[in-house]
Amino acid sequence: MERPPLAKRLKRFLRYVLIRGVLLLLQPLTLGVARSLGARLGALAYHLAGGERRKALKSLSVAFPEKSDAEREAVAREAFRHLAAAALEVACTGALDEALERLVAWPDADRQVLETALARGKGVVFVSGHVGNWELLARRVARAGYPSQSIAKETTDPRLTELVGQFRARGGVRSIWRGQEGAARAMLRALRGGEILGILIDQDTKVQSLFVPFFGQLAATPRAAADLALRTGASVVTGFCHRDGEGYRLTMEEVPVPQDADREAAALALTAALSTRIEDAIRRAPAQWVWMHQRWKTRPPVGSDVPLPEAAPASAG
Helix, strand or coil, X not given: CCCCCHHHHHHHHHHHHHHHHHHHHHCCCCHHHHHHXXXXXXXXXXXXXXXXXXXXXXXXXXXXXXXXXXXXXXHHHHHHHHHHHHHHHHHCHHHHHHHHHHHEECCHHHXXXXXXXXXXXXXXXXXECCEECHHHHHHXXXXXXXXXXXXXXXXXXXXXXXXXXXXXXXXXXXXXXXXXXXXXXXXXXXXXXXXXXXXXXXXXXXXXXXXXXXXXXXXXXXXXXXXXXXXXXXXXXXXXXXXXXCEEEEEEEECCCXXXXXXXXXXXXXXXXXXXXXXXXXXXXXXXXXXXXXXXXXXXXXXXXXXXXXXXXXXXX
């Protein structure tokens, strides 16, 4: 791999030092103070980060054309506040882990969904999105004693990648970096060992994807979750960690795996069903999603006939 230019390496080093320094400064804070400070910083970022604000408003205009400009601006502003508050809560690792069970409610009915899926012994493909606080979702499940791994994208700086991996490992979540050699084997090994394999599929990234509906528009959506479930026979569960007052609440649902003999059709139908669950979770709390992400930037090839999947059942029953 070609070594980055000196200027880029220096920029990455300074960014890493800054992040490490901020993390050290945040450690003495309580979660309440961190949350309040994060919300204030998020409100400031909404005004200062013009490019990201415009991206968020553009995404909201696609998802909610029926809303007025003022309504979409209010959602975007609150999304910036929420994201920054959630990030600072996560950064206070000491206070976070001490209060995790009180901070993140996990109702018995939702816990039973996961336990039923795990009891089949073929592992669980656990699908979520960048909704609410996805880091706390994984941490809450893992610290409750459920063997968990997550598929993640490496950052451009190996030091930051290691920092993220260490944070997750302290919470009981092992990371599978999708760009590393042996990642595919590690995913299959986790499922065959009866573990939970977490994956976020609500972003347009440079991975194998399928075009499925998302807020009424076709969106390139990672297909890995569907392919893994169809290949291994693992159960599929969606889960989200929405902010609820000063804490969070987990919700979980099992999603039926299509039994179509045509593997491609089954993968398309399952990916569409999972995308629908993520859209539903966002609609329940629109300000808790990352609207600054350009979700619809990749378009189907001009003149291509992209098949629309059939509607999937809303529940596993």
